[in-house]
Amino acid sequence: MTELGAVERTAFLTAALRAAETQRADRLYEDPFAAALAGDIGPSLLAEIRAVTFPATAPRTLPSTPDYNAIRTRFFDDWLLASVESVPRAQVVIAPAGLDSRAFRLKWPSDVTVFEVDRPQVLAAKQELLGAATPSVDRRTIGADMVSDSWTDELVAAGYDPDRPSVWLLEGLLYYIPESAVHRVLDSVASVTAPGTLVAADVVNSDALVLPQMRGLLDVFAGWGCPWRFGTNKPEALFAGHGIEAVAVQPGEPSADFGRWPDPVPPRTDTGVRRVFFVHGRRFPS
Numbered sequence: 001m002t003e004l005g006a007v008e009r010t011a012f013l014t015a016a017l018r019a020a021e022t023q024r025a026d027r028l029y030e031d032p033f034a035a036a037l038a039g040d041i042g043p044s045l046l047a048e049i050r051a052v053t054f055p056a057t058a059p060r061t062l063p064s065t066p067d068y069n070a071i072r073t074r075f076f077d078d079w080l081l082a083s084v085e086s087v088p089r090a091q092v093v094i095a096p097a098g099l100d101s102r103a104f105r106l107k108w109p110s111d112v113t114v115f116e117v118d119r120p121q122v123l124a125a126k127q128e129l130l131g132a133a134t135p136s137v138d139r140r141t142i143g144a145d146m147v148s149d150s151w152t153d154e155l156v157a158a159g160y161d162p163d164r165p166s167v168w169l170l171e172g173l174l175y176y177i178p179e180s181a182v183h184r185v186l187d188s189v190a191s192v193t194a195p196g197t198l199v200a201a202d203v204v205n206s207d208a209l210v211l212p213q214m215r216g217l218l219d220v221f222a223g224w225g226c227p228w229r230f231g232t233n234k235p236e237a238l239f240a241g242h243g244i245e246a247v248a249v250q251p252g253e254p255s256a257d258f259g260r261w262p263d264p265v266p267p268r269t270d271t272g273v274r275r276v277f278f279v280h281g282r283r284f285p286s
C-alpha cells in the first residue's frame, strides 16, 4: 500500500469506528465493508483515541467519540438518501470520501451518480482493500487535493455537471485544514454548484480547539501530525458567506440523537462548551 500522510490515515480511524458500530446489536447502520477497510491500522488509531476519551481509571472527559461517529454516519446517511429523492438524477459528491462505503452499502435510486473525492493515495488504498466489491450505484473516483485550484475541473472531467443541482457531503474535513483553506474549499464548491444544490458538512466550534477538557483528544491528533485547525461558533454564517443557506444541528438534539447521545445539549448561547455541528442547507442563487 502507498505511504499515507497523517490526515489520510484518519480515514482508517473512521472506518474502524464504522466497523465497531457494525458489531453492535443496537447499531445505527451496517457497514459490511468497514472492517476490511479499517485494516490493522484503524483499530490501533481508535484504541489511542479511546484511551484518552475513556481512560480506564478515570471518568470520561468528553462526549463519546464512538457514539458521536455513529450518529454522524447515520445522520448523513439519512440526509443523503432524503436529498437524492428531491434532486432529479442526483449527482452526489462525497468529498472527502476517505474509506466511506456509502456508494456500496446504501440503496440509491438507479439514476444517481456518486462522485468520491479524496487524495489519490487514499483512493488507491481503498480500491486495493475493496477488492472485487461492486458499488450499488454509478461510482466515480477523483483523486485530488481539495485545497488545490484544479480539483473541481477534475470533478467535471469525471462527468459532473455543474449546471445541474447536486448533493454534496463534506464530512470529516473542515477541522483539519486552516481557515483560509476552509474558505477556499467552500468557494470551490460554490463555483461548481447550481442553485438548489443541497450541501452538508460537519464542523466543530471554536471552543473545541482550546478547551482544557479537549486537550487530550487534540494532543492525539496533533501527535499524529494532523492537528485540528479550524472551528467556528457561527456555522450558519460561514456557509451563508459561500452561498449556502444552512441550519446547524448538534448531536443530542432530537433530529440527531438516535437514542445514543449521553449528554444534555447546552443552549447555543452557552460559551465554553465543546460542540460539533451537522450543517445542512441549500445553495441559493448568486
Ligand SMILES: C[S@@+](CC[C@H](N)C(=O)[O-])C[C@H]1O[C@@H](n2cnc3c(N)ncnc32)[C@H](O)[C@@H]1O
Residues within 6 Å of the ligand: 007, 008, 009, 010, 011, 014, 015, 095, 096, 097, 098, 099, 100, 117, 118, 119, 122, 144, 145, 146, 147, 171, 172, 173, 176
Ligand atoms: C477523517 S477522514 C473522513 C473521510 C470520510 N468522509 C469519512 O467520514 O470516513 C478525513 C479524510 O480527509 C481527506 N483529506 C484531508 N485533506 C484533504 C485534501 N486537502 N484533499 C482531499 N482529501 C483530503 C483525508 O485523505 C481523509 O481521507
